[in-house]
Amino acid sequence: MKICSWNVNSIRARKELLFKWLEEKRKYDIDILCLQELKVEEDIFPFNDFKEKGYECVANAQKRYNGVSICSKLPIEETIKDFGSFFDNQKRLLISKIKGIYIINVYAPHGDLRGGEKYYYKLEWYEKFLNWLKENFSPDLPIIMVGDFNVALEDIDVYDPELLKDSIGTMPEEREALKKLINWGFIDTFRYLYPEKQQFTWWDYIGGAIWKNEGMRIDYIFCTKPLIEKLKDVEVDLWPRRRRKPTPSDHAPIIAEFDI
Amino acid sequence: MKICSWNVNSIRARKELLFKWLEEKRKYDIDILCLQELKVEEDIFPFNDFKEKGYECVANAQKRYNGVSICSKLPIEETIKDFGSFFDNQKRLLISKIKGIYIINVYAPHGDLRGGEKYYYKLEWYEKFLNWLKENFSPDLPIIMVGDFNVALEDIDVYDPELLKDSIGTMPEEREALKKLINWGFIDTFRYLYPEKQQFTWWDYIGGAIWKNEGMRIDYIFCTKPLIEKLKDVEVDLWPRRRRKPTPSDHAPIIAEFDI
DNA sequence: GCGCAGACCG
DNA sequence: CGGTCTGCGC
Numbered sequence: 405m406k407i408c409s410w411n412v413n414s415i416r417a418r419k420e421l422l423f424k425w426l427e428e429k430r431k432y433d434i435d436i437l438c439l440q441e442l443k444v445e446e447d448i449f450p451f452n453d454f455k456e457k458g459y460e461c462v463a464n465a466q467k468r469y470n471g472v473s474i475c476s477k478l479p480i481e482e483t484i485k486d487f488g489s490f491f492d493n494q495k496r497l498l499i500s501k502i503k504g505i506y507i508i509n510v511y512a513p514h515g516d517l518r519g520g521e522k523y524y525y526k527l528e529w530y531e532k533f534l535n536w537l538k539e540n541f542s543p544d545l546p547i548i549m550v551g552d553f554n555v556a557l558e559d560i561d562v563y564d565p566e567l568l569k570d571s572i573g574t575m576p577e578e579r580e581a582l583k584k585l586i587n588w589g590f591i592d593t594f595r596y597l598y599p600e601k602q603q604f605t606w607w608d609y610i611g612g613a614i615w616k617n618e619g620m621r622i623d624y625i626f627c628t629k630p631l632i633e634k635l636k637d638v639e640v641d642l643w644p645r646r647r648r649k650p651t652p653s654d655h656a657p658i659i660a661e662f663d664i
Numbered sequence: 665m666k667i668c669s670w671n672v673n674s675i676r677a678r679k680e681l682l683f684k685w686l687e688e689k690r691k692y693d694i695d696i697l698c699l700q701e702l703k704v705e706e707d708i709f710p711f712n713d714f715k716e717k718g719y720e721c722v723a724n725a726q727k728r729y730n731g732v733s734i735c736s737k738l739p740i741e742e743t744i745k746d747f748g749s750f751f752d753n754q755k756r757l758l759i760s761k762i763k764g765i766y767i768i769n770v771y772a773p774h775g776d777l778r779g780g781e782k783y784y785y786k787l788e789w790y791e792k793f794l795n796w797l798k799e800n801f802s803p804d805l806p807i808i809m810v811g812d813f814n815v816a817l818e819d820i821d822v823y824d825p826e827l828l829k830d831s832i833g834t835m836p837e838e839r840e841a842l843k844k845l846i847n848w849g850f851i852d853t854f855r856y857l858y859p860e861k862q863q864f865t866w867w868d869y870i871g872g873a874i875w876k877n878e879g880m881r882i883d884y885i886f887c888t889k890p891l892i893e894k895l896k897d898v899e900v901d902l903w904p905r906r907r908r909k910p911t912p913s914d915h916a917p918i919i920a921e922f923d924i
Numbered sequence: 925g926c927g928c929a930g931a932c933c934g
Numbered sequence: 935c936g937g938t939c940t941g942c943g944c
Contacts, residue, residue, distance in 0.1 A: 413934085414937055441934090443938065468938050469933070514934055522933095554934095572934095609934095609935035651936070654934085673944085674927055701944085703928065728928050729943070774944050782943095814944090832944090869925035869944095911926070914944085 405478075405503070405664040406433055409550035409623055410644075410657035411440040411511070411606075415473075418653055419450055423457070425644045425657075432457065434659065435477045436502060440511035440552045442471030449473060464498040472498040472509045472551070490536045497533070503664060505631070506541065510551030512582075515572045523572075526554070530581035534588060543589020548662075549626040552606075552655065555582040557592065560602050561621035573622055590626035593660050594638040603640050606655045614645055625660040636661040665738075665924040666693055667767070669810035669883055670904075670917035671700040671866075675733075678913055679710055683717070685904045685917075692717065694919065695737045696762060700771035700812045702731030709733060724758040732758045732769045732811070750796045757793070763924060765891070766801065770811030772842075775832045783832075786814070790841035794848060803849020808922075809886040812866075812915065815842040817852065820862050821881035833882055850886035853920050854898040863900050866915045874905055885920040896921040 412418040426432055442449060442465045449463045454475050464485040465471030472495065474480070482501040491497070496511045510533075515526035541547065555578045559565035568574050586592060594603065604619030613619060625638060638660045645656040672678040686692055702709060702725045709723045714735050724745040725731030732755065734740070742761035751757070756771045773789050776782035801807065815838045819825035828834050846852065854863065864879030873879060885898060898920045905916040 417937065441937090516934080609937095611935085654936080677927065701927090776944080869927095871925085914926080 405435045406659055406661045407436040407438070407507070407548055407550065407625065408434045408657050408659045409438045409440070409509070409552075409625055411552040411623060411653060411655035413441050413653040413655065414443040415439065415449060415471075416444055417651070419453070421644055421647070421650050421652065423453065425641075426457065429641070429643045432477075436507060437475040438498075438507065438509040438550045439473045439475070440471070440509070442473060443468055444471065462498065462500055464495045466493070466495045470495045470511055472496065472511050474498055474500045474502075474507055474509050476500070476502050476507075478502050487536060490532055491529070496529075504546060505664070506545060506547040508547060508549040508551075510549060510553060512551065512553045512555070514554050515578065517572060518570060518575060527577055527581050530585060534585050537585075537588060543628050544630065545628060546630045547590075547628045548631065548660075549590060550624065550658075550660075552623050553582055554622050555579060556620040556622050557582060557595070560600075561604070563604065563618045563620065568620075573620055586626065589628050591629065591632050593625045593627055593632075593635055594621075594640075594658070596632065597635070597638055604656075605640055605658055607645065609654050623655055623658050625658055627660075627662075631662060634663040636663050665695045665763070666919055666921045667696040667698070667808055667810065667885065668694045668917050668919045669698045669700070669769070669812075669885055671771070671812040671883060671913060671915035673701050673913040673915065674703040675699065675709060675731075676704055677911070679713070681904055681907070681910050681912065683713065685901075686717065689901070689903045692737075696767060697735040698758075698767065698769040698810045699733045699735070700731075700769070702733060703728055704731065722758065722760055724755045726753070726755045730755045730771055732756065732771050734758055734760045734762075734767055734769050736760065736762050736767075738762050747796060750792055751789070756789075764806060765924070766805060766807045768807060768809040768811075770809060770813060772811065772813045772815070774814050775838065777832060778830060778835060787837055787841050790845060794845050797845075797848060803888050804890065805888060806890045807850075807888040808891065808920075809850060810884065810918075810920075812883050813842055814882050815839060816880040816882055817842060817855070820860075821864070823864065823878045823880065828880075833880055846886065849888050851889065851892050853885045853887055853892075853895055854881075854900075854918070856892065857895070857898055864916075865900055865918055867905065869914050883915055883918050885918055887920075887922075891922060894923040896923050 459475040461475040462483045463473035484499040498509045513526040516522035556562045605623035607613040607619035719735040721735040722743045723733035744759040758769045773786040775786035816822045865883035867873040867879035
């Protein structure tokens, strides 16, 4: 079973490329596709296009910002898109149960700049999310948590750690926030399989960063311990990122294969 | 010698289609190309692309609105782009002398709605322009005046005169304004050759008007009497209008051939 | 319906 | 740098 996480930076702008990629490059080998930054309300999400390709979708989305979806070739057994009073109205989370596994799709806040309002929002969001997890789930359950976490965990996950040490996504408080979340009971599947490998998932649009491989690893596929023995491989697929037309997302998709 | 007038509705948005058309459809048979609605300042106008194709260009343009240019395979002998205090700062006129003929490129005001501020601006603009012509030119000179005049001269020039009788471009005061200008000494070359033919040059983007041929004739090539005996043909080229991608202008180019 | 501009977000 | 939205012009 292959699960993919991709921040598409607008489903509208990426629809054409996404379906081309799914068909031509992936031959529809993705079983569960988790998207972030849809930037549209649910009524514009292309449910029908996915249905035609054999995917059932759920989405938790809003106009202009944020928005996450889960599309699955396997039946979706349960879905949580209402997180009650834990969060404000930003659509950043979506959970589906598929084949008995909880799929948590996450679009963490960006944070803007150190010390600003959005920076503290990000840190608090991580805290709230961890508290919600603690109250509603257990690390003994089979969970795959994927998404854009907007944090590069270690220096190896940044192309120039010294240059970017005060940049958003690399600062100690942010790393601490994500690590606390992981320590609840997750394993970073990519790092588990490739302890030394440098592999980015995001490259700035500015200055053609993709062509110089100046990026960061801020998209992840995490799983709980009950699933780690079934993990077969994790890869970042550069195909949809290394193009000029149609314009790609600034993120590349990350795909994990589990022996399920 | 072939002269073409085309409201491109943004030179930026139309550049690709324009050069494709010039090369593939026209085989560079256009000697003088007069464009309207450039919507960019002169520093963005593609002078170099035209130069590579053998055209020398002059432009009178501004940000966002209006803007006219003349591109010529024949040498441009003189150019007038400063009309002193006759007009405000809207860039709607450009005159070049080519082979001893004065080429006047016009982008007349649209007028918005009857009775509004822009409506009176349009009528006054026509008056001012005629006064300027009277002061600076003579109908005995060889003049070709082309452009988007935003007026359909007669009912035959409108797809549904009854439905559109209160619409901008068809109202008596507007027609009167254009007719006064023509009566100074111009001949409507298309109507001269085809007294009965209905041929539009503009179709609304809304409702796919081009596919139902619901348009108006608002773009013209006029000439003074000294040139009328050299007129060979006038045509409206639908090739660049009847496409879906890249998006066409709402106007089609009109081309006149003179035996010069 | 399709341009552009300016503002905001990332 | 590239997405969206709003406002405006045609």
